[in-house]
Amino acid sequence: MAARVRGLQAAVALVSTALTAALLLVGLAAYQHGQAELASLMQVVGRDVLLLERDWSRRGVIVTPDFEVDLAEFARSLDGFERLALLAGGGKSPNRFSYYSKLVTPEYFSVRRYPLAEGRAFSMGERAAVVGHDHANLLGRRIEVFGYEVEVVGVLAPLSERGGPDLYADGTVFVPYDLMGLTVPMEAYLEFASEDALQAARPLLERWLAERKYPYMVQPLANLYGLELRRRLREVLGGALLWGLLAVLLAAATNLSAYSLARALERIRELGIRRAVGASAADLRREMLAASLFWAAAGLLLGFGLASGLSRWFAGETGLDASPTFLSVAGVGLGLVLLTLASAHPAARWAAARPPAEALRGAAASLPRRRLGLAFAGLALALAAFGAQLGISHSAQVHARRMVGEISNRTAIYTSFLFLGRHSLTDPRGTIPLKHADYTALLNSPLAERLERTAYVENYRLHEFAEPGSNLRVFVRAFEGPYLELAGPRLLLGRWPEPGSGEVALGRRLAEYLFQDLERALGQRVKALGRQWTVVGVYASAEQDAPGAPSDDQILLPRQELRRTLPGARAEILVERKPGASERVFDEVARFLTERHPEPGFRPVEPLVRDDLEPPVRAVMDRLAAAYRMLALVMLALAVAGITAQAMVDTEKRFRELGIRRALGATRGRLFYELLAPMAAGALLSGVAGALAGAGAAYAVVRAHEVTWAFSWVAVVAVVLAAPLLAALAAALPAWRAVRRPPAEAMRME
Amino acid sequence: MIELQGVTKTYRKGRVEVPALRGVDLCIEEGEHVALVGPSGAGKSTLLYLIGLMEEPTSGSVRLFGEETARLTDAERSRLRGRTIGFVFQAFNLVPQLKAWQNVALPLHYQRRPRREQRERALAMLERVGLADRAEHYPSELSGGEEQRVAIARAMVIEPRLILADEPTGNLDRASGRVVLELLETAVEGGATLVIVTHDPEVAARAGRVVRVVDGRVA
Ligand SMILES: Nc1ncnc2c1ncn2[C@@H]1O[C@H](COP(=O)(O)OP(=O)(O)OP(=O)(O)O)[C@@H](O)[C@H]1O
Numbered sequence: 028m029a030a031r032v033r034g035l036q037a038a039v040a041l042v043s044t045a046l047t048a049a050l051l052l053v054g055l056a057a058y059q060h061g062q063a064e065l066a067s068l069m070q071v072v073g074r075d076v077l078l079l080e081r082d083w084s085r086r087g088v089i090v091t092p093d094f095e096v097d098l099a100e101f102a103r104s105l106d107g108f109e110r111l112a113l114l115a116g117g118g119k120s121p122n123r124f125s126y127y128s129k130l131v132t133p134e135y136f137s138v139r140r141y142p143l144a145e146g147r148a149f150s151m152g153e154r155a156a157v158v159g160h161d162h163a164n165l166l167g168r169r170i171e172v173f174g175y176e177v178e179v180v181g182v183l184a185p186l187s188e189r190g191g192p193d194l195y196a197d198g199t200v201f202v203p204y205d206l207m208g209l210t211v212p213m214e215a216y217l218e219f220a221s222e223d224a225l226q227a228a229r230p231l232l233e234r235w236l237a238e239r240k241y242p243y244m245v246q247p248l249a250n251l252y253g254l255e256l257r258r259r260l261r262e263v264l265g266g267a268l269l270w271g272l273l274a275v276l277l278a279a280a281t282n283l284s285a286y287s288l289a290r291a292l293e294r295i296r297e298l299g300i301r302r303a304v305g306a307s308a309a310d311l312r313r314e315m316l317a318a319s320l321f322w323a324a325a326g327l328l329l330g331f332g333l334a335s336g337l338s339r340w341f342a343g344e345t346g347l348d349a350s351p352t353f354l355s356v357a358g359v360g361l362g363l364v365l366l367t368l369a370s371a372h373p374a375a376r377w378a379a380a381r382p383p384a385e386a387l388r389g390a391a392a393s394l395p396r397r398r399l400g401l402a403f404a405g406l407a408l409a410l411a412a413f414g415a416q417l418g419i420s421h422s423a424q425v426h427a428r429r430m431v432g433e434i435s436n437r438t439a440i441y442t443s444f445l446f447l448g449r450h451s452l453t454d455p456r457g458t459i460p461l462k463h464a465d466y467t468a469l470l471n472s473p474l475a476e477r478l479e480r481t482a483y484v485e486n487y488r489l490h491e492f493a494e495p496g497s498n499l500r501v502f503v504r505a506f507e508g509p510y511l512e513l514a515g516p517r518l519l520l521g522r523w524p525e526p527g528s529g530e531v532a533l534g535r536r537l538a539e540y541l542f543q544d545l546e547r548a549l550g551q552r553v554k555a556l557g558r559q560w561t562v563v564g565v566y567a568s569a570e571q572d573a574p575g576a577p578s579d580d581q582i583l584l585p586r587q588e589l590r591r592t593l594p595g596a597r598a599e600i601l602v603e604r605k606p607g608a609s610e611r612v613f614d615e616v617a618r619f620l621t622e623r624h625p626e627p628g629f630r631p632v633e634p635l636v637r638d639d640l641e642p643p644v645r646a647v648m649d650r651l652a653a654a655y656r657m658l659a660l661v662m663l664a665l666a667v668a669g670i671t672a673q674a675m676v677d678t679e680k681r682f683r684e685l686g687i688r689r690a691l692g693a694t695r696g697r698l699f700y701e702l703l704a705p706m707a708a709g710a711l712l713s714g715v716a717g718a719l720a721g722a723g724a725a726y727a728v729v730r731a732h733e734v735t736w737a738f739s740w741v742a743v744v745a746v747v748l749a750a751p752l753l754a755a756l757a758a759a760l761p762a763w764r765a766v767r768r769p770p771a772e773a774m775r776m777e
Numbered sequence: 778m779i780e781l782q783g784v785t786k787t788y789r790k791g792r793v794e795v796p797a798l799r800g801v802d803l804c805i806e807e808g809e810h811v812a813l814v815g816p817s818g819a820g821k822s823t824l825l826y827l828i829g830l831m832e833e834p835t836s837g838s839v840r841l842f843g844e845e846t847a848r849l850t851d852a853e854r855s856r857l858r859g860r861t862i863g864f865v866f867q868a869f870n871l872v873p874q875l876k877a878w879q880n881v882a883l884p885l886h887y888q889r890r891p892r893r894e895q896r897e898r899a900l901a902m903l904e905r906v907g908l909a910d911r912a913e914h915y916p917s918e919l920s921g922g923e924e925q926r927v928a929i930a931r932a933m934v935i936e937p938r939l940i941l942a943d944e945p946t947g948n949l950d951r952a953s954g955r956v957v958l959e960l961l962e963t964a965v966e967g968g969a970t971l972v973i974v975t976h977d978p979e980v981a982a983r984a985g986r987v988v989r990v991v992d993g994r995v996a
């Protein structure tokens with residue numbers, strides 16, 4: 028019997044160490060690969076390219092083609108300058124057949140890092156075109172662009188995967204910059220030898236532009252790929268990952284020390300015997316540490332095997348590589364040895380310091396309670412870690428979403444604008460002009476039942492605004508339905524306009540421009556669409572522009588104010604599907620809207636879903652989110668393994684006691700209950716403690732990282748309830764086996 | 778060679794104090810065979826543990842082989858115990874996961890003797906207690922009497938100057954008890970000192986001197 032307990036303990040020690048090693052290994056490897064993933068966020072094209080963009084708020088300023096010559100000359104005087112590329116024109120006529128085209132100089136392709144998949148680039152003066160990958164079938168054909176016939180000589184590699192400003196490259200037709208004769212650049216690109224050279228040149232260039240009154244704005248091309256956003260995302264997501272790894276370590280350490288103490292307690296009598304025959308406390312300490320090192324080594328070996336299987340599963344679940352790297356193997360190896368020593372040392376010290384007589388008298392009888400207490404502390408810690416991990420990663424994700432400007436992927440937008448979805452550029456046909464009638468028809472169709480909310484907004488471009496002679500480019504958005512909730516502008520000051528009283532809300536930038544001060548904007552009168560309005564609120568847009576969302580230089584007002592659609596309106600319809608409805612409803616709405624416009628020459632309406640906006644960023648976020656969930660699972664697994672092991676050892680040790688109880692008349696059911704009840708009660712306490720500690724830790728970390736705090740109380744309650752359940756489950760099997768043994772067998776045990 | 782002066786031992790558990798020894802003066806000469814007798818709970822085992830350096834007195838002095846033991850460090854006390862004192866207990870106290878010969882060799886292990894020597898001396902000792910053929914057995918595979926003989930072999934393998942036995946025959950039948958007692962007495966013949974705690978008048982009668990312990994005092 029004793030041999031059985033020993034075998035069991037050995038197995039428990041080995042398996043738990045192996046599990047710890049494997050989980051740590053996968054965790055660390057995942058962390059490393061996660062770091063690489065995060066680093067890839069920062070690998071955007073154009074960190075050494077400065078972009079000059081036409082400043083449309085100064086549209087009154089005339090630019091002559093001399094600018095180009097002037098710019099080239101100045102650029103050459105800048106340190107580290109390498110190349111200049113120009114872009115002009117661009118666009119596509121909304122409601123008629125045309126390719127989305129841009130005029131570019133040949134350098135454009137290399138400066139933007141657009142590799143050719145087939146054919147060649149053009150040179151200046153040539154009647155030729157290079158097309159995006161979606162137009163690959165046009166290679167060798169002659170097409171009409173801006174009224175000129177050009178031959179398609181090259182096809183670019185697929186680029187839309189890169190997202191950001193490259194999202195639409197696949198559908199674009201590029202033609203030589205001078206195809207239509209003299210023109211002025213809409214964008215100019217200055218490539219430098221390094222990011223440092225770029226940083227040094229930027230203020231010089233800005234000063235030069237200001238001195239010559241050229242209406243261009245300067246920014247690093249990388250910003251268009253959301254470099255700043257990515258940097259912050261990386262911080263937030265990386266922070267969550269790091270804390271998750273620390274939590275795994277913490278859980279592993281408590282478990283290991285619980286084991287060490289359990290082993291020391293088990294052996295307390297034996298240690299007394301060894302003391303009686305002459306072993307000193309130091310001898311025993313050394314022996315115990317050596318033994319735990321042996322287990323660490325054996326567990327490590329087994330753990331490496333386990334980890335390779337586990338990492339495959341992990342990779343399958345999360346898409347994040349977690350195969351062991353040299354660093355993770357070395358790190359976990361060394362770490363586990365240190366962890367083992369550190370966690371075994373207190374127990375060894377304590378056990379060795381018992382007076383030998385006390386140990387021999389079996390004075391440790393009251394200590395198993397304490398050991399169980401430690402196991403529960405381990406559980407509480409693991410749960411705290413779990414809760415913290417949930418809280419941190421949840422907050423990180425919410426924050427990241429907010430940064431990416433996502434409303435929700437339950438929302439789709441249908442637009443008459445040339446806001447371009449994944450494939451819309453490929454199609455040279457025109458865009459369907461959506462109308463208010465389309466919106467009401469949708470509301471009355473059976474499709475409406477599968478939609479949670481639906482909103483409609485009309486956009487009017489105002490060429491003149493407030494004062495005559497102003498060059499501001501302003502849009503009015505007249506909305507109907509729960510547009511404000513769906514598009515998600517944030518109210519900064521005042522309130523939203525009420526219908527029927529001539530009220531509007533101004534975007535923050537516009538309010539600043541008109542009234543210098545946001546506070547002063549409230550109550551002001553503005554003129555638009557041929558009448559007077561009262562400003563009752565100032566709003567800010569989501570951090571990133573997106574179709575359907577109002578930007579900071581617009582005006583929002585209820586559509587009822589207009590009574591009818593005015594000329595020049597461009598409409599958008601926003602829909603949110605019901606939580607249960609499948610994403611297919613978006614396509615069905617698209618088909619419904621398309622079928623209402625049977626006139627030829629239009630491409631079908633397509634749903635724009637917010638997820639399409641930053642594919643690479645989203646991919647990283649999704650993979651990391653999956654990794655967080657895995658890390659949290661890992662921690663729960665560790666906690667359960669810890670409790671199971673303790674429960675097993677505990678019930679094995681109590682066989683004799685159970686036999687005595689049975690001899691005194693206890694039934695199996697009663698004993699089973701007696702074994703489990705303290706487990707569940709202790710675990711409930713650890714659950715509460717763990718959840719509180721976890722939430723607190725998560726809050727502290729989230730605050731320290733200046734991330735939006737988002738904690739789901741459901742998770743807290745789940746953690747509190749999961750603890751007793753897990754503990755009871757973990758203890759149930761060994762307890763059941765223990766009470767099923769015949770009492771006589773138990774009594775014969777030494 | 779064993780001198781106890783004014784030795785007291787009080788166990789403390791929370792607020793409860795249990796005085797196990799209340800001032801013991803005792804002198805035992807080299808080569809003596811002493812029996813400690815007395816009612817249960819009188820403090821005999823406690824006295825034995827104090828003499829064997831398994832515990833420290835609450836007050837008073839314990840001199841062993843002319844040395845004041847209070848001044849010794851744990852390592853020194855352990856060495857002294859390991860090289861000169863052999864223990865025999867009522868409950869045998871063998872290490873269950875070690876074979877019989879390994880149990881016997883345990884004191885030599887802590888003296889850092891070479892492995893060969895450990896094994897040879899352990900086997901020789903087992904032969905002397907008549908268990909040469911059970912050397913490879915685990916304690917759970919031996920009878921109580923055999924286990925106690927293994928325990929005696931373990932106590933004698935170091936050629937101790939002092940043997941402390943706490944009711945060594947308490948768990949044994951008369952015949953096995955006699956065998957155990959005879960083994961202990963051969964050690965005394967070899968010059969060792971034997972202090973034996975017992976409830977058995979027959980065992981006590983064989984001792985050279987009987988010390989009565991009553992209520993934590995030597996009567
Ligand atoms: N660790 C301890 N904590 C508290 N009290 C103790 C402890 N160990 C022993 N005692 C008490 O000390 C007293 C003496 O115990 P001891 O074991 O020396 O008695 P004994 O004479 O050997 O008895 P027996 O003949 O029954 O073995 C007893 O009252 C006992 O309850």
Ligand SMILES: [Mg+2]
Pocket residue numbers: 821822823943
């Ligand atoms: Mg006793």
